[in-house]
Amino acid sequence: MSASLERGIHAFKEQIDAPVAAFFSSCVRCGLCAEACLFFTETGDPVYTPIHKLEPLRRVWQQEYTFWGRTAKALGLSRPVTDAELNKWEPLVYDSCTLCGRCSMVCPVGNDITYMIRKMREGMAVAGHAPEGLVSATRRAVTTGSPMGVKYPALQAQIRNVEQETGLSIPVDVTGADYLLLLSSMEIMNFPEFIGAIAKIFRKAGVSWTLSSQSFEATNSGIQIGVSDIAAELVQRIVDAAAKLQVKSIISPECGHAYTAIRWEGPNLVGKPFDFKVVHILELLDELRAQGRIKLGSKETQKLTYHDPCQIARRGGVVKQPRNLLDMVAENFVEMPEAGTMNWCCGAGGGVGTNERAAELRLKVFRRKQSQLNAVKPDALVSACSNCRIHLEEGLEEYGMEIPVLSLTETIAAHLE
Amino acid sequence: MPKDQSIGEALRARGISRRGFLKFCAATASLMALPPSMVPIIAQALERARRPSVIWLSFQECTGCTESLTRSHSPTVEGLIFDTISLDYHHTLQAASGAAAEAARAAAMQENWGNYILVVDGSIPVGDPGYSTIAGISNMDMLLETAAGAAAIVSVGSCAAFGGIPHANPNPTGALSVAAFIREYGNRTPNTFAADAAAQAAHTDISSKPIINVSGCPPIPVVITGVLAHFLTFGKIPDLDSLGRPLAFYGQSIHDRCYRRPFYDKGLFANTFDDEGAKKGWCLYKLGCKGPTTYNACATTKWNDGTSFPIQSGHPCLGCSEPDFWDGGGFYKAISTPTGDISRTAVYAIGAGAAAGVALGALNRAKRTRLQQTHSKVGIDDLDKGG
Numbered sequence: 001m002s003a004s005l006e007r008g009i010h011a012f013k014e015q016i017d018a019p020v021a022a023f024f025s026s027c028v029r030c031g032l033c034a035e036a037c038l039f040f041t042e043t044g045d046p047v048y049t050p051i052h053k054l055e056p057l058r059r060v061w062q063q064e065y066t067f068w069g070r071t072a073k074a075l076g077l078s079r080p081v082t083d084a085e086l087n088k089w090e091p092l093v094y095d096s097c098t099l100c101g102r103c104s105m106v107c108p109v110g111n112d113i114t115y116m117i118r119k120m121r122e123g124m125a126v127a128g129h130a131p132e133g134l135v136s137a138t139r140r141a142v143t144t145g146s147p148m149g150v151k152y153p154a155l156q157a158q159i160r161n162v163e164q165e166t167g168l169s170i171p172v173d174v175t176g177a178d179y180l181l182l183l184s185s186m187e188i189m190n191f192p193e194f195i196g197a198i199a200k201i202f203r204k205a206g207v208s209w210t211l212s213s214q215s216f217e218a219t220n221s222g223i224q225i226g227v228s229d230i231a232a233e234l235v236q237r238i239v240d241a242a243a244k245l246q247v248k249s250i251i252s253p254e255c256g257h258a259y260t261a262i263r264w265e266g267p268n269l270v271g272k273p274f275d276f277k278v279v280h281i282l283e284l285l286d287e288l289r290a291q292g293r294i295k296l297g298s299k300e301t302q303k304l305t306y307h308d309p310c311q312i313a314r315r316g317g318v319v320k321q322p323r324n325l326l327d328m329v330a331e332n333f334v335e336m337p338e339a340g341t342m343n344w345c346c347g348a349g350g351g352v353g354t355n356e357r358a359a360e361l362r363l364k365v366f367r368r369k370q371s372q373l374n375a376v377k378p379d380a381l382v383s384a385c386s387n388c389r390i391h392l393e394e395g396l397e398e399y400g401m402e403i404p405v406l407s408l409t410e411t412i413a414a415h416l417e
Numbered sequence: 418m419p420k421d422q423s424i425g426e427a428l429r430a431r432g433i434s435r436r437g438f439l440k441f442c443a444a445t446a447s448l449m450a451l452p453p454s455m456v457p458i459i460a461q462a463l464e465r466a467r468r469p470s471v472i473w474l475s476f477q478e479c480t481g482c483t484e485s486l487t488r489s490h491s492p493t494v495e496g497l498i499f500d501t502i503s504l505d506y507h508h509t510l511q512a513a514s515g516a517a518a519e520a521a522r523a524a525a526m527q528e529n530w531g532n533y534i535l536v537v538d539g540s541i542p543v544g545d546p547g548y549s550t551i552a553g554i555s556n557m558d559m560l561l562e563t564a565a566g567a568a569a570i571v572s573v574g575s576c577a578a579f580g581g582i583p584h585a586n587p588n589p590t591g592a593l594s595v596a597a598f599i600r601e602y603g604n605r606t607p608n609t610f611a612a613d614a615a616a617q618a619a620h621t622d623i624s625s626k627p628i629i630n631v632s633g634c635p636p637i638p639v640v641i642t643g644v645l646a647h648f649l650t651f652g653k654i655p656d657l658d659s660l661g662r663p664l665a666f667y668g669q670s671i672h673d674r675c676y677r678r679p680f681y682d683k684g685l686f687a688n689t690f691d692d693e694g695a696k697k698g699w700c701l702y703k704l705g706c707k708g709p710t711t712y713n714a715c716a717t718t719k720w721n722d723g724t725s726f727p728i729q730s731g732h733p734c735l736g737c738s739e740p741d742f743w744d745g746g747g748f749y750k751a752i753s754t755p756t757g758d759i760s761r762t763a764v765y766a767i768g769a770g771a772a773a774g775v776a777l778g779a780l781n782r783a784k785r786t787r788l789q790q791t792h793s794k795v796g797i798d799d800l801d802k803g804g
Contacts, residue, residue, distance in 0.1 A: 002798075002799065002801060002802055003799055003800055003801060003802045004802070007793075007799070010788060010791070010792075013784070013785070013788050014785065014788045014789055014792060016785070017785070021781075064781075064784070065781045065784075066777075067773075067777055125795070125800055126795055126799055126800070128800065128801065128802035130800055135800050135801065138797060138800065139797050142796075142797045143797070225800070227795050227800070228795075229794050229795040229796070230795065230796070230797065
């Protein structure tokens with residue numbers, strides 16, 4: 001079956017649940033969400049007002065689920081949502097929203113606008129209005145297991161390199177290990193040092209862990225494009241691997257949306273509670289730190305600041321752990337203005353990074369990150385999301401800023417005793 | 418006193434000078450907002466008018482209206498006008514009683530059939546006609562048969578005009594005003610007929626009889642006499658407002674003519690009966706004054722020979738000349754205070770709203786469940802538009 005407007009509207013109607021109805025009826029049209037969105041603040045274009053990005057979904061809610069809306073529809077007084085309209089809204093829903101959740105934080109009536117954008121994408125995708133870049137990434141994720149087309153042999157090659165570099169053996173398919181480590185394709189292809197860093201830290205701390213040859217991919221394109229059926233299929237692969245290896249916990253790596261996918265949406269997508277725990281790598285590292293299992297030989301002397309990945313900090317609640325870890329590893333740690341739960345998005349989350357059409361826009365809105373960085377002028381920028389890291393590097397280059405971007409895990413590993 | 422005397426003759430016989438008579442005519446003209454040129458016409462008409470026969474029926478009333486007319490300290494022209502009219506039947510004032518009294522009414526009706534003025538005070542119990550029965554005749558029947566031969570009906574007092582206190586919630590007697598009674602029962606033939614067979618034969622539908630409401634609890638005396646004078650002078654009833662009251666007296670609200678109005682405009686109010694505002698004579702709005710919604714001449718003609726009126730003596734207007742003034746929610750509650758049981762109304766409204774919400778919610782839920790059941794699984798090939 002191919003995508004169509006009917007399927008899109010059907011999905012909209014299906015997605016409108018009690019929270020969405022409550023949010024739409026609570027909206028007082030104050031426009032505060034605009035000021036919270038970097039796509040508005042950096043462009044000044046009111047079309048990027050977060051709640052406006054939901055207008056077609058709001059109309060469907062009004063026409064299908066409200067008394068007056070139903071009455072007006074029955075009398076033929078309402079304007080139905082058209083394909084042309086969805087086409088017009090496609091860039092608003094996919095290119096100019098990173099699902100960063102900042103608008104949800106400022107809404108005075110407590111509307112979770114991000115939650116609604118996520119749901120709106122369900123209809124946009126089956127109406128054939130998802131961006132090409134995201135559709136092909138999703139296709140690769142479904143067919144090859146990775147949005148970047150990374151197959152197990154590629155991981156194997158990287159593992160061999162890491163083993164050679166570090167002299168450590170990387171456990172794969174170890175049944176009964178405590179932790180199953182997931183990786184994002186970006187880590188495998190762009191930052192394989194991450195695997196080595198984990199191996200070093202876990203060896204010192206005595207953590208029993210493994211990778212799975214069957215399911216190593218942490219990212220979930222289904223979440224980004226907004227197709228729960230596909231997202232569920234991708235989560236199921238991880239659930240199956242965890243069951244096969246009988247692990248107690250799964251580690252979500254330095255990736256933002258992967259954490260949202262497996263930690264928050266996962267059990268809902270597969271329809272039952274997990275038999276294992278899900279932790280973010282920063283949560284686990286902080287736990288090891290608290291237990292005194294991470295011992296450092298030196299400290300980072302550069303002036304460091306930390307970029308909170310939206311899905312990990314704002315949407316995930318992992319805010320204190322990276323600070324604890326940075327306090328341990330850094331001599332000179334400074335916070336950017338609005339750091340923590342109100343941090344500004346890098347501009348490439350929520351599938352925007354995978355969407356070539358949005359390249360110009362995401363670099364334009366990077367100005368917000370630039371001004372945040374200019375306020376503290378760090379020697380290096382630490383983060384905990386490969387997707388953020390790629391875009392931060394891109395943005396810093398674009399704006400001629402020579403600030404290296406580091407992974408927090410790798411920084412800790414570099415200073416182990 | 419001979420019955421065929423004219424009013425002028427009668428007044429002179431009682432020692433009222435020509436000058437006093439003209440003063441009355443001038444006052445009446447100005448009260449009724451008639452031009453000064455009308456004064457001699459009024460005088461001439463009244464001078465010549467044959468003393469009209471008036472039949473005064475008292476139903477469910479307190480006699481306050483009669484008291485209002487007769488309780489003047491010195492005899493007034495208004496009072497004398499009443500002395501000089503031929504008041505042929507009036508429970509309180511007539512000497513006769515029982516069969517003799519009813520015979521007097523029958524005689525007056527017979528003699529002046531089609532010409533007498535019927536004054537009614539008190540409301541008519543229709544819920545149970547046994548109430549207020551007079552000489553074995555129910556109020557309903559008495560009004561039906563007496564109204565049949567009247568030239569006009571004057572409903573004196575708020576009970577006759579609007580139902581008044583007997584009509585107040587819960588209205589145990591089923592009291593109706595004269596106008597409401599005639600509207601509903603005017604085409605009935607009375608059960609008992611005191612007048613003779615000829616009168617009975619002449620009985621017609623009284624639905625179209627002119628009715629003048631002179632409301633008030635009690636009404637101002639000069640308003641009653643003014644209305645009678647107008648009728649005698651012009652042979653027709655005066656201009657009436659939407660409630661059937663003569664515009665000349667009920668055309669303006671108490672509030673608009675109140676001497677305390679400037680305080681209202683400045684926002685200076687008495688909040689209690691003994692505070693600074695009350696002592697300084699500020700507006701009584703907050704103490705429940707119904708002046709803004711009450712139409713009467715109190716603020717201009719005043720009471721007790723023009724001595725004062727309620728607001729002048731420091732008490733808010735009760736709104737007694739308005740329909741259902743007794744059920745207005747409280748004499749001492751400001752007009753802006755809701756009269757009904759607002760909290761109960763709110764509870765019902767919330768209940769109804771919640772029920773409607775639950776119903777719509779159930780409908781929406783069923784709809785969404787249906788949609789989820791018809792969900793077709795989305796695979797990667799469903800994301801491209803075909804063709």
